[in-house]
Amino acid sequence: MAESKYNGKQYQANNANDTLLTTPSTENNSSNGTAEGSIDLDTSNFEKDVILKPSPVWSRATIWSIVGVTTFAVVWASVAKIEQVVTAQGQLKPRQTVKEIQAPLNGVVKEVKVEDGDHIQKGESLLVFDSQASQAELESLEKIRNSLIQENKFYRTLFNAPLSPNIVEQEVIRLKLPPEISALALNRTALVTENQLYQMQLSEDSNIASLKPDQLARLQAAFAELDSRSRAAELEIEQLEKQLNQNQVQIEDAKKQLANDRRVLQEIEQRNRESIAQAEESLRIDREILESILPLSEEGALATIQIERQKQQVQDRQRDLVDRRSNGIIELENQKQQVQTRLAEIQQLEEEKSRLLLDINQAQQEFQNTIAITEKDVRDRIAENKKRIAEIDSQINKVVVDNEKRIAELNSQISAAQQTIKYQELKAPVSGEVFDLQASPGFVPKSGQAEALLKIVPDPGPDNPLVAEVYVTNQDIGFVQPGQEADVRIDSFPYSEFGDIKGKVYFVASDALEPDQIYNFYRFPVKVELDAQNLMIRGEEVDLQSGMSVSVNIKVRENRTVLSLFTELFTKKVESLKQVR
CATH class of the missing domain: 1.10.287.620 (Helix Hairpins)
Known part of the structure; x- marks a missing residue:
């Protein structure tokens, strides 16, 4: 509706379908003349409204259309179910972790029989240690131990059975006992012999033949x-x-x-x-x-x-x-x-x-x-x-x-x-590929440190399938539980072209890992087992490889409505308003 005002008249225009309503203007001249040649004009008699009204049919149709669409949208949002997932990134790894081969005991590496990248079988020889020093050390230790055992045996015999001074002197010399211990043993023997003499004097011992x-x-x-x-x-x-x-x-x-x-x-x-x-x-x-x-x-x-x-x-x-x-x-x-x-x-x-x-x-x-x-x-x-x-x-x-x-x-x-000596030849515990080889001939592992001589990536197979190891943020871990289904997407093969692999969560860490140089947030390791170990690429099965990066969508809730998303956003906005000072 548009209005135009003019001094003395007012017009209102409308479309062809509008009705023009006019009010005749009445010109009233003042019957009284103005004093001293001035003219007093009353403009209220010239201001009249002209209203252009729309057709009621179209306006009602528009209103009811908006109401219907809104009602349908609300009903659909409250009824329609959506699938809520937690997205995490990681990589494929064998279910059996990478084997770190450490030196069972201290020793010097004599020979290295593998190189980085070699594929080895279980039980195959990896390293050979020099056992000459260990053999000499073993003989020395056994000699010392036998000497101590003989010494303790002599002491126990000294306690349990009386020995003559001559025998004690011979044993002291043979065992090379320290002077203070030798003196104790000889003094004890003398006291025991003297007590035997006293007991014979009391007629309590008749072994006179043993006396000197x-x-x-x-x-x-x-x-x-x-x-x-x-x-x-x-x-x-x-x-x-x-x-x-x-x-x-x-x-x-x-x-x-x-x-x-x-x-x-x-x-x-x-x-x-x-x-x-x-x-x-x-x-x-x-x-x-x-x-x-x-x-x-x-x-x-x-x-x-x-x-x-x-x-x-x-x-x-x-x-x-x-x-x-x-x-x-x-x-x-x-x-x-x-x-x-x-x-x-x-x-x-x-x-x-x-x-x-x-x-x-x-x-x-x-x-x-x-x-x-x-x-x-x-x-x-x-x-x-x-x-x-x-x-x-x-x-x-x-x-x-x-x-x-x-x-x-x-x-x-x-x-x-x-x-x-037993492990002078170190053998592979599993079949796999050698990498991160640290040992070389003459290499001496640091004493007291669990330093890996080399690492073996176990071969994937029926007994060691590949699994997706991903990291879930602290905000999402509360919904993730073992047994939940997941969609695993291989980054090397676009999802839109090659699809994904179904899987199921079988491990959720109970504690978070601290931030590091790669991940600057607290994260929980989660492992997903795969339903298949390959993808169909142009009609051919291509095996997955360890180390491939993956994106995993873990299905945490399947009964959430669309309306709950808007209510959650509204709730968050209200909570954020409460926090504003």
Whole structure:
């Protein structure tokens, strides 16, 4: 619609199909004149719209066409499925990796039998090493090992079985032991021999024939000393026993005399009693006679002299009684004193007997102690010698342990030398093509480094097919899994003309490789096995070769819709807007 405005009129033009709508203009002149010669024009009466309207049929058709196309596109985008792939580049390689041939052990290369690019068969000779130095080294190592084995055998024999000093000296010289070890072995042998001597002295070992003359003399002197001390103790015991026997005889005699004295004492007591009783009876009779004749004397019947005689008789009887009593008491006391003397003598003899018994017991104890002290002294010496032997054994055991460690090291070195001799001729482990040959006659591999002498590319075949080894970026690896199908396109043969090869992912690395000079990004190695090992080129089968570069499309998702692509783009745009500051 176009509009044209003019002062006083307005027109609107349209196509032939448009309708012209006009509004008559009305000219109104101001009834009032303008003051001071000016004219006032009202332009609102001249502005009128002219509208050109399109045909409604065509506009509706256009709108519905746009709506239909849009609806169809949205429905198709939400229903249509597309195949999502991850693209990666790499090259063809044998499934078996390139074999790096390394020297099994250190050695000097004597001869190289292959060259770069040679095709070899499995088991074919590659290199020959010089084994002369290895053979000399092996003999030297075995000699040292045998010497150490013999040395340890000698030590164990020394521990388990007593050896004579002469044999030990011979072994020390034969084995060429160090001076300090030789001294330990000889000292141990001397201590063991001395303990044998002590055990013979205690009658615990009867192998006297193994003693040397000086040792036998020492043993005899020890026996003589012990016998002398024992004999002296026995003689002392015999003397004391003789004294005890004499004491026993004296005690028996004293007891017999005591019994006799006691019997005499009883007889004296009995005799005194009878004598006193007789004297008392005679005194009584004389008194009765005196009493009976006294009246007669008063009457004058008897002479006075007879009375006096009778009185004298009574007095004599009294004196006799007193004498008998006095004498009896004296005799009795004397006899009692004799009995007490006998008792004292017996007691003294008993005390002497006790002393003799004690002396005999002490002498016997001294005799036993003489043997016990001698045995204790000998056993103390044995214990001290055993302690010293244990200390020597500890030092020798350290030598044995060190020798065992050294033998183990030598065994390892001997095995290495034997392997060197065994592998003096290095053979190919697989069939393939030789490349990157580093070895040459006189070449010496660096010790301690896994340096490849050469490399072999294994021949492809049924047992070693070619596979595509590609690298997937860190952003795409999350969708790649073993078992997914893939399209492998050989860069040497354009895909549009020769097609591709189907394959399947069988290996996905669990860790990424760091960037290097070739790949400046983190990447995950992925391997794809091929369904075919050749391509049809102009009607002929052309075998694939190791090293060909390839592009692989890995099918990661097959159920994604077209609409999801737009929603993903929209989501990314929204996320990017959120990150804008």
